[in-house]
Amino acid sequence: MKYETVIGLEVHAQLLTNSKLFCSCRVKFGSEPNSEVCPICLGMPGVLPVINRRAVEYAVKMALATDCTVNEKSVFSRKNYFYPDLPKGYQVSQFDLPVAEHGHIDIELGDPRKDETEIKRIGITRIHMEEDAGKLIHGEGADDKDISYVDLNRTGTALIEIVSEPDMRNPEEASAYLKTIRDILLYLGICDGNMQEGSFRCDANISIRPVGQKELGTRTELKNMNSFKFIRDALNYEIQRHIDVIEGGEKIIQETRLFDVQKGVTRSMRGKEEAHDYRYHPEPDLLPLIVPNELIEKARGEMPELPTEKKNRFMDEYKLPIYDAGVLTGSKEMAKYFEESLTASCKLSGIPEEEKPKQAKITSNWVMGELTALLKENSLDISECKVTPKSLAELINMVSKDTISGKVAKDVLGEMFSSDKSAEEIVKEKGLVQISDTGELSAVIDKILSDNADSVEKYKAGKTKLMGFFVGEVMKATKGQANPGVASKLIKDKLG
Amino acid sequence: MSITDKDVKHVAGLARLNLSSEDTSLYTTQLKKILAHVEKLSEVNTEGVPPTTSTVPEARPMREDEAKPLRESLVGQECALENAPATKDGYFTVPKVIE
DSSP states (O other): EEEEEEEEEEEEOOOOBBBSSSSSOOOOOTTTTOOSSSTTTTTTTTTTOOOBHHHHHHHHHHHTTTEEEEEEEEEEEEEOOTTOOOOSSEEEEESSSSSSEEEEEEEEEGGGGEEEEEEEEEEEEEEEEEEEOEEEEEEEEETTTTTTEEEOTTTTTTTEEEEEOSOOOOOHHHHHHHHHHHHHHHHHHHHHOTTTSSSSEEEEEEEETTTTSSSOOOEEEEEESSHHHHHHHHHHHHHHHHHHHHHOEEEEEEEEEEETTTTTEEEEEETHHHHHHOOOOETSSEEEEEEEEHHHHHHHOOOOOHHHHHHHHHHHHSOHHHHHHHHHHHHHHHHHHHHHHHHHHHHHTTTTTHHHHHHHHHHHHHIIIIIIIHHHHOOOGGGSSSSHHHHHHHHHHHHHHTTTOOOHHHHHHHHHSSSSOHHHHHHHHTTOBBBBBBHHHHHHHHHHHHHHHHHHHHHTTTTTGEEEHHHHHHHHHTOOOOOHHHHHHHHHHHOO | OOOOOOHHHHHHHHHTOOOOOOHHHHHOOOOOOOOHHEEEEEEEEOTTTTOOSSSSSSSOOBOOOOOOOOOOGOSSHHHHTTOOSETTTTTEEEOOOOO
């Protein structure tokens, strides 16, 4: 039988606030254990939690970015369960009245390199605010193998949970959805998106059903997937497991399963069924959250250009191919770098507005190609790049003005990357200026032609493809400094 | 609404309470009475009335996002661990929990 997979995702994003959601403790990764805590986040009796305004603003921004309706009134509830990382015995979350709901995002599927892409809309059921739990470390030594260590620094940190509709049909769609959500959070600057440190986490609900069947199959929930690769691996494993169980004549049990990174399998979290009785009820220590219209309007006024808008603008304004636009808007730092280089280079050579697209493609090739390769080689982020957008523009202009050849420019960029020198300084110092002087090139060409008499014969006999070989020899002889255009014209004339 | 020994055991389990069978039947009887008393409320027609989650309609305070402790004496590792039954190297310690 043929099956269809149904996937819904729950994303937890830690908000980049200075203080926690309901108390003024510092939010800081890597402090001494249990040092960033106070009576409120430790769950001492008699304390008064007060909500952090910035956390509300951030949640509203995510709601606006995903076309959700912001609820004027939402309610915090207690989600009750026992676990050592939860000092109060309940997590303050939102249940029946979340801060925002009924939104959607568009994800891009297919291969942008081949210009074969399609857009799919994924529904966002809700966004709610909640506090994070602490961290557990399990003893592994001879003296501590029977204990777990509890660090409550993270307890009470502000999170938003973004819940999708079960609209995804395969792991690729799930992955594209997650990437899109993460990009939006990063563009908004409200979450650092770090999966390894757990500030961006994802749980997946997955089920399968025979193709054509309307009602959903029994779902399982997957946890503990802290990279995009693990998410795809876990989902693929789970799909096959569901098929095997059903084809084997058995039934899927609704349960929570952990992905085992080492073994690449999912396994049941025993005894979680009982704990799933969370007995939600309104948190009596907190008033309902009222989001005033002014707060929404302020958030709206601060909204940056979002990844999809930027990408569409790059295609529209600069006529860039979808692939280029996608890569360049992959992070807002990269997009900023590209636009600054482009502006600088248009200004340097006085390129008029209507010729901007041509310059944009040239700049795009440099940023996506050589520059990205150099960043990768040196494990650097574009924000740490020594070569400023203006310096790159200068280099690009030296090529378009035929001062240096494209090949030399690549070496110069490498040099710029590891030194503080400008392109012009390096070219001058090393004498790399392109040779366009016909007299100088003529001498080089004459030597090459006489050294390769047999190739000259073949060329004359009609094997004109050999032009590439001659130009290559000229480039070699001049260490890449010859102007290939001038050289090929000269050769043609000489072989007349 | 009627409550059985099974319900009481379930709730006790969620609260990590270990009840003897005498306790269980005692609490079942008591809870039955309490619930019967509260049941009276369901006689009121609440159609179209939104659930009350708070009786303080006006005050809506929010805190500015400033990381500063309320009182120095109430924060820090030493203070946090003071009442804990078991600690080690700045951590609370508990019997191993692993899923």
